[in-house]
Amino acid sequence: MAINNGDFVRLNFTGKVKETDDVFDTTYEDVAKDAEIYMEDRTYKPIPIVVGGNHLLPVIEESIEGLEAGETKTIEVESKDAFGERSSELIQLIPMREFKKQGMTPVPGMPISAGDRTGRILTVNGGRVKVDFNHELAGKDLVYDIEVIEILEDDEDKIKSMIELHYGSPNMDIDKTEIDIDGDTVNITLDEITKFDQKSYMDVTFARFRIAKDIWDNMDFEKVNFVDSFEKKTTEEDAEEDEE
CATH class of the missing domain: 3.30.70.2210 (Alpha-Beta Plaits)
Structure with a gap:
């Protein structure tokens, strides 16, 4: 039975940055360990989604329509269809005093949250801290290797x-x-x-x-x-x- 929009399926996947081939996400435990992104509090197994339910990137869900259980597919996703292009407007300078109010000592590479946004500190220079609120995969073309495990009925x-x-x-x-x-x-x-x-x-x-x-x-x-x-x-x- 081929996958249609609205079907409930279980699948495995590995997501990589196209340019570098670096793995950033996977449902396979051994792949996560090899890529040094393994998290102990995560369970590595096929994930359930509804096709068309926006549980994965829409372009991926559209691309698996027509596949059957047991089939695999490699899907290339351009940055505009993934996590968007990088925006200079999302790179902001924040006064050091704002960090001191929170009892924080900012250092380059530190992840931070501000309201509903998450970012990463780029530089700390005197009384100003440069923070990048772009998604870490913004501006990058991606590749997903998909394996359909099961179509639920x-x-x-x-x-x-x-x-x-x-x-x-x-x-x-x-x-x-x-x-x-x-x-x-x-x-x-x-x-x-x-x-x-x-x-x-x-x-x-x-x-x-x-x-x-x-x-x-x-x-x-x-x-x-x-x-x-x-x-x-x-x-x-x-x-x-x-x-x-």
Whole structure:
């Protein structure tokens, strides 16, 4: 079965800078280690996306339409279709006193955040700090090696794939997440361990909204409920947990 717009798929990918062949992102653990970009708190495995859902760069999602499970493709992405061209307006001089107010000592290469922007310090000269707020891949042509692992067809599998994509909890066992479909309503009970995540209330709310939106936009359901319940445990159950 060939991939169409709106399909739920799992795929592996490796993204490289075309000019230098440097790997900047990958779903393969061994590739990440070889490229020295491995992160211990990340799980390396095929990622789920909805084709056309803007989960990856649009040009990539368009390019995998027509592929089948098991097929691979190399996609070249021009900078204008990736992270845009570099803008001199996004390179700014910030007074040193602004850093001192935050108790920071700026040094070249240091990443910083300012409101909803992230940047990198280029230079520190006297009382001024030059910061580049361009995306680190801005102005660069990219190459993505894509491998289609699976095209999902079961509704429950599709819903769980969006939970994996958006909730992003490394401790969550997706197999312990319960999906109850009742007509045009989906009831989701997440793995018990997610009740004790250190995520902020806002992060949890945004994650749930993104899951619900992908379900509304790409499946025949009108309502998505997230069910939170706490049951009183018996003395025997408490004792068993203590023993574990």
